[in-house]
Amino acid sequence: xxxxxMAADGRTLKSSLNRALRRQKLRALLLIAPLFLFIxxxxxxxxxxxxxxxxxxQIVSETIPRTVVALAxxxxxxxxxxxxxxxxxxxxxxxxxxxxxxxxxxxxRLNYEAAGISSQFRRSGRDVEDMGEExxxxxxxxxxxxxxxxxxxxxxxxxxxxxxxATAEDEPAFVVSDAAREALPRxxxxxxxxxxxxxxxxxxxxxxxxxxxxxxxALYEDLLANPAAQLAAAPAGLLAxxxxxxxxxxxxxxRAAFVDSDEGWGETxxxxxxxxxxxPYTASYFLNSVDLNQTPxxxxxxxxxxxxxxxxxxxxxxxxxxxxxxxxxxGYPVAWMLANLPSRxxxxxxxxxxxxxxxxxxxxxxxxxxxxxQQGVINDLLVWIGLVADENRLTMxxxxxxTIIAMTHILLPFMILPLYSVMKTIPPSYLRxxxxxxxxxxxAFWRVYFPQSVPGIGAGSILVFILSIGYYIxxxxxxxxxxxxxxxxxxxxxxxxxxxxxxxxxxxxxxxVVLALYWAYDRIVGIDNVKLGG
Amino acid sequence: MSALPIYAxxxxxxxxxxxxxxxxxxxxxxxxxxxxxxxxxxxxxxFFTFTPExxxxxxxxxxxxxxxxxxxxxxxFRPLQNSLIIAPFATIISVSLGTLAxxxxxxxxxxxxxxxxxxxxxxxxxxxxxxxxxxFFFYSQMGLWMEETLxxxxxxxxxxxxxxxxxxxxxxxxxxxxxxxxxxxxxxxxRAAANMGATPTQTFFKVQMPLILPGVVSGGLxxxxxxxxxxxxxxxxxxxxxxxxxxxxxxxxxxxxSPTILAAATVLVAVSIVLLxxxxxxxxxxxxxxxxxPS
Numbered sequence: 039x040x041x042x043x044m045a046a047d048g049r050t051l052k053s054s055l056n057r058a059l060r061r062q063k064l065r066a067l068l069l070i071a072p073l074f075l076f077i078x079x080x081x082x083x084x085x086x087x088x089x090x091x092x093x094x095x096q097i098v099s100e101t102i103p104r105t106v107v108a109l110a111x112x113x114x115x116x117x118x119x120x121x122x123x124x125x126x127x128x129x130x131x132x133x134x135x136x137x138x139x140x141x142x143x144x145x146x147r148l149n150y151e152a153a154g155i156s157s158q159f160r161r162s163g164r165d166v167e168d169m170g171e172e173x174x175x176x177x178x179x180x181x182x183x184x185x186x187x188x189x190x191x192x193x194x195x196x197x198x199x200x201x202x203x204a205t206a207e208d209e210p211a212f213v214v215s216d217a218a219r220e221a222l223p224r225x226x227x228x229x230x231x232x233x234x235x236x237x238x239x240x241x242x243x244x245x246x247x248x249x250x251x252x253x254x255x256a257l258y259e260d261l262l263a264n265p266a267a268q269l270a271a272a273p274a275g276l277l278a279x280x281x282x283x284x285x286x287x288x289x290x291x292x293r294a295a296f297v298d299s300d301e302g303w304g305e306t307x308x309x310x311x312x313x314x315x316x317x318p319y320t321a322s323y324f325l326n327s328v329d330l331n332q333t334p335x336x337x338x339x340x341x342x343x344x345x346x347x348x349x350x351x352x353x354x355x356x357x358x359x360x361x362x363x364x365x366x367x368x369g370y371p372v373a374w375m376l377a378n379l380p381s382r383x384x385x386x387x388x389x390x391x392x393x394x395x396x397x398x399x400x401x402x403x404x405x406x407x408x409x410x411x412q413q414g415v416i417n418d419l420l421v422w423i424g425l426v427a428d429e430n431r432l433t434m435x436x437x438x439x440x441t442i443i444a445m446t447h448i449l450l451p452f453m454i455l456p457l458y459s460v461m462k463t464i465p466p467s468y469l470r471x472x473x474x475x476x477x478x479x480x481x482a483f484w485r486v487y488f489p490q491s492v493p494g495i496g497a498g499s500i501l502v503f504i505l506s507i508g509y510y511i512x513x514x515x516x517x518x519x520x521x522x523x524x525x526x527x528x529x530x531x532x533x534x535x536x537x538x539x540x541x542x543x544x545x546x547x548x549x550x551v552v553l554a555l556y557w558a559y560d561r562i563v564g565i566d567n568v569k570l571g572g
Numbered sequence: 573m574s575a576l577p578i579y580a581x582x583x584x585x586x587x588x589x590x591x592x593x594x595x596x597x598x599x600x601x602x603x604x605x606x607x608x609x610x611x612x613x614x615x616x617x618x619f620f621t622f623t624p625e626x627x628x629x630x631x632x633x634x635x636x637x638x639x640x641x642x643x644x645x646x647x648x649f650r651p652l653q654n655s656l657i658i659a660p661f662a663t664i665i666s667v668s669l670g671t672l673a674x675x676x677x678x679x680x681x682x683x684x685x686x687x688x689x690x691x692x693x694x695x696x697x698x699x700x701x702x703x704x705x706x707x708f709f710f711y712s713q714m715g716l717w718m719e720e721t722l723x724x725x726x727x728x729x730x731x732x733x734x735x736x737x738x739x740x741x742x743x744x745x746x747x748x749x750x751x752x753x754x755x756x757x758x759x760x761x762x763r764a765a766a767n768m769g770a771t772p773t774q775t776f777f778k779v780q781m782p783l784i785l786p787g788v789v790s791g792g793l794x795x796x797x798x799x800x801x802x803x804x805x806x807x808x809x810x811x812x813x814x815x816x817x818x819x820x821x822x823x824x825x826x827x828x829x830s831p832t833i834l835a836a837a838t839v840l841v842a843v844s845i846v847l848l849x850x851x852x853x854x855x856x857x858x859x860x861x862x863x864x865x866p867s
């Protein structure tokens with residue numbers, strides 16, 4: 039057996055080398071780590087969050103939790119409008135949401151799916167605090183103690199809380215006692231929300247505020263279900279008296295109150311929409327971004343006048359392809375010339391290509407805006423030459439033409455530079471050889487030179503295409519309405535319509551397309567070979 | 573191509589010159605829009621086209637009023653200031669982190685090299701509108717957290733958000749340029765330095781850094797121009813207090829177009845010419861240092 043080689047420190051050479059390698063790897067990773075973490079935190083996580091937002095739909099179950107539970111068993115085929123229990127749960131949820139000022143947010147969320155719901159939420163948000171007033175009045179008529187906030191805290195609070203509340207300077211967060219939860223479950227549940235909202239949002243104390251009417255409704259329900267409910271903390275006889283009396287109360291009609299507030303609550307479609315969008319995750323944003331709607335009856339094509347996204351995606355692709363084609367046509371001759379000129383002249387010419395590349399995007403876009411206007415330089419020139427009459431100047435801006443001209447100009451350097459770097463490597467002697475073997479100029483170019491330049495065309499095309507399908511600024515400024523891309527729609531949903539879920543879904547689709555192209559680019563060219571500025 | 577051989581036929585001669593004219597026209601298309609705004613920015617009137625006075629080269633037709641407006645009107649001056657605050661900080665972050673990472677990536681044994689590289693280049697590949705959308709959600713939460721938990725002022729957090737976002741966008745350019753410089757780097761130089769007793773820090777600053785400096789600087793210039801030109805992300809992440817020059821130009825173009833925009837554009841063209849010249853000079857210097865003949 040061969041003797042093992044030893045390193046100076048007495049280890050075997052193999053383990054010593056392995057150790058050195060490990061240390062080297064570690065050092066490399068330590069150098070990379072800061073940037074990697076930085077990019078992860080400032081870039082990758084935000085994008086991941088956006089992807090999540092495109093399917094997330096927790097707003098419904100978070101804003102109206104009781105309604106979502108009560109509505110789960112409702113079947114529109116059996117009962118066109120949900121029963122009173124659902125409406126009572128909804129009134130409780132709405133009361134909390136109104137106090138927290140989040141009910142309109144849910145309204146606009148559901149409005150994306152069923153137009154008009156938003157105003158229903160807004161209108162009933164104003165009316166909900168009066169609903170169930172008749173119940174409160176009947177309780178108070180029975181015993182004036184029911185009007186006292188202190189009665190309620192005595193009934194509901196944990197005894198520790200009462201002692202602590204009496205002494206502490208800042209009122210501690212309200213705690214509902216287990217006994218109350220057991221004896222009067224619905225009342226305790228909604229009273230807990232009442233106490234939380236009173237303390238946190240209105241910065242008040244539950245000991246000084248009379249509960250919402252909807253709390254009395256819950257108490258009415260609880261006592262009706264269990265007239266013998268008892269609580270040790272309750273003032274003597276109060277609950278027993280109420281328990282005996284509730285069966286004689288006039289029952290509240292919350293459903294009628296809601297329908298009275300807005301007729302929409304009496305419609306099956308409203309409740310079907312809420313039921314359909316109850317789950318915490320939804321595909322509806324993605325469906326919307328391909329002009330489909332998730333309706334209670336399944337997935338349907340959006341109404342004709344609202345189908346815009348498929349068309350917009352197609353337009354984005356077609357225009358990007360047109361721009362790419364224009365860049366190939368214009369870039370190829372320039373790159374050829376660059377590759378075949380003596381290096382001094384080529385360098386000078388390269389500067390003409392690099393200057394636009396380095397110039398601010400907005401400068402170039404403003405230049406085109408100035409040039410292409412109806413009263414702009416190009417139209418003036420055409421009128422002066424006499425090609426165009428003064429009264430029918432060309433419309434070259436605020437349409438697809440404007441976008442294509444400006445973006446071809448902006449992206450042309452991205453085609454020329456990769457083409458040039460490939461063409462530089464094609465020996466000119468090949469062309470001469472082909473010609474001396476009898477090929478015509480065209481054959482020599484088409485059969486010998488062109489195939490060798492294809493990698494450059496591929497690299498440039500993918501680069502231009504990737505850049506152009508995500509463009510926002512230039513189409514926004516020179517595109518008008520017919521020359522805009524999908525990215526403009528994304529920006530619109532972010533800043534104007536505030537339909538962030540849809541913006542995220544559209545963005546996700548665009549991202550997938552770009553990443554697929556990027557992967558192809560990496561396979562064909564290699565991301566390490568991206569060249570900047572020649 | 574370069575010169576026409578004497579035996580060229582008439583057809584070849586015609587093609588030769590036609591081709592040159594075509595290329596000339598394409599180059600004209602590339603460069604003319606940028607150059608035309610320069611004379612237009614000296615327009616004495618608030619027009620976006622040449623007035624008869626300008627065409628007659630009458631000095632009356634020209635004036636510096638748009639430049640005066642650009643440098644005195646707070647509507648333009650504030651954004652310029654903001655751009656000059658944001659871009660350098662973003663550049664410093666991009667360059668320091670990017671250079672370290674590029675050095676790490678150029679070592680011979682890096683596990684998951686491709687995946688790491690792809691992640692770090694991604695800010696350059698992902699369309700800006702998507703980066704902006706993602707950042708919009710994330711940074712607004714982060715801003716709230718910084719204001720409420722850390723107690724920073726609203727304007728400070730606004731700048732921090734934009735600077736971090738721009739730094740992320742700028743790093744791929746630093747990585748690419750520095751990696752390119754490191755490809756030609758002779759490793760035996762660092763070994764020689766270590767052999768002669770230099771510490772790793774000394775080796776880095778005295779041997780490696782001077783050699784890769786051109787790459788670092790041109791990467792920094794790319795990062796600077798990325799931040800200085802960027803408008804989509806700042807529109808989404810920044811607040812009105814962080815309005816940058818491109819943002820102001822963008823609103824100007826979209827809403828009330830004023831000829832001051834042409835003065836701003838001309839100033840930016842001058843800046844880009846300076847940057848282009850610097851990068852070109854650095855590239856040549858770097859190739860000379862590494863023993864290649866500059867092309």
